[in-house]
Amino acid sequence: MGDTAIKVENLSKVYRLGELHQRTNSIRDKATETLRRLMQTVRRQDSDSGGSVQDSVQSPHGDDYISALQDVSFEVKKGEIVGIIGRNGAGKSTLLKILSRITKPTKGIACINGRIGSLLEVGTGFHPELTGRENIYLNGVILGMKKHEIDRQFDEIVAFAEIERFLDTPVKRYSSGMYVRLAFAVAAHLEPEILLVDEVLAVGDFAFQKQCLKKMDEVRNTGRTVLYVSHNMGSIADLCARAMYMESGQIMLDGNASEVIDNYLSFENKEGQVDLRKWSTERSGYGPMKITYLSTKNADGQVVSRFKYNEPIVFHFGIRGRTGTACVVGVAIRNTLGQLVLHLNNTDDAAEVVLPREESDLAVRLGKNILNEGTYFITIWLGDGLNVVNDRVGNCLSFTVSTASKGNIRSQGMVRISATWIVK
């Protein structure tokens, strides 16, 4: 097979709903409910994107089928780091599960050349009654390491997790931060030739996420092959040269990471607004305040997602919280390379934001001629006077800025700015 690490040909995975109806009530209800939700996600993609992909097929016997993967084919060479993006229910996790040999495909074939390490979840197999030390070994062996490998790396793992003092305490006494650090520390020391990672970086606080990304970056330099599923566009853009966009069980796009991300966002976001009330992707926060929607409007108050470089952009959000709360609001704008281009914060501008009622609207106006041409995505966060993050939603809406068609007036810098030029 030469330098190919993974080769997938016509991989399909179909779940049959019918066979589950044979179970007793309690099991049937649980199963059909879960799968009905999955089906709804899949059906929703149909109507939204106007596509004609028939995901749910009725067999002559009246069984319903769900196609989690349809005829997926691709090849990954050794040392490539490939990001996989797509909405929930697109088939990303199913693909990783099949490649991890946890479930079998219905059709097709996959050839793997090299030792695989799968990180589909952090802390798998941790037992609360066992100590940190014991869980390191247990978790390590579960992930596929041999005992002597764990022995060799034990001290590094403990140092990475920063739990030296708590090694012999049962993990049920650990804080959630320690738990997650330890779990990741063990997983980070897996040394497989091929690494499959499924959205595990979504847990943990900001410092932890930074640490994880740093470690992932290190992996990049070791020549390992990585398949990385994530909703965090920034991390995908940072770590992966190549990305695949999956939707409804198929690979829609496969190529340069930035281009794929750009295209994904135009598939995803419609016309400059997003309802965040039930949004859960890349969301964190301790509450109680909540951001209910986000939209981008032009100076005339119209909701748009494309702006000319010389018009102002107004970000509107809905905030739900107690009347009279003083808030700290942040708006982070990132480009498709994941770089933070701008960060707007009301305290930086010495502007007070006090909620006038339970459901308030906030408008943040960004002047014209600041952002360069490109696609940007918005991360918003909401905090209270004590700097506790109440709600944070990452990369939930995108917009584009374009330069005028006559001539190329794209600035060289990350941002545009007007300066005054005086000749003396």
Add this chain to the structure above:
Amino acid sequence: MSNQIIIRPEKGWLRINFREVFEYRELVGFLAWRDIVAQYKQAVFGVTWAIVKPIFSIMVYTLVFGKIARLSSSGIPYPLFTLCGVVAWSFFATSLSAATVSLLNNTRLLTKVYFPRLVIPLASLSRGIIEFFITFVFLIVLMAIYGFAPLATIVFLPIFLLMGLSMTFGIGLFFSALSAKYHDLKHAIVFLIQIWFWLTPVAYGLENIPKELQRVFFLNPMTWIIQGFRWTLLGVGEMDWQRMFGTGLLSVAILLGGLFYFRRMESDFADVI
């Protein structure tokens, strides 16, 4: 040397990759250790429960069957007679229920990590085995108290132990695969084991059953094991090469049946559990 893995659809009766299970032996060890340690970590009496249960059982059986019902125990003191059966039976009961729920209790592992699925029921046997050794020591002690020296037949004990182990594991595999799909089975198994107990000559001797009905008892695979076990230790009952061979054949058949059924259902575990 690159190891190439080919992933393709699986269906029907499949070959069992024993070599792979052997490669994962460390995992079996760790999972077994985890079950035992976790169970006894916060238990004050911990290991003593393993002895207390059989003591109470034999006291009750001796009273009810030995004294009140006056059943025969082939000349052996009733407590010793029943303890012999109880030690073997407890292993079967504990291991069978542990194996049955093993997949269900490790749902997260099954859906997130790869390893040959046989590892899980294999590791679940650990508790039964440890408890067996503890109660076996107790049995030897009791034998000494009653003045029973080990007989020549004790040479065959390891063989019967092995046969009991393979029979238990075979049945355990079958039930564990079944309960992955039909979760209620874990409740049914408790009930099933109870009934099974009474249909096996554990608390009473087989000689109490009328000769014509004794054959029926031999439809129960556990009867073979209990009888064999009692024979090797206490010299009770009849045994010939035929019967020993028959027991061996039966236990191998059950083991293989369980293994192949498990392997056949294996690919669906992560999907249906």
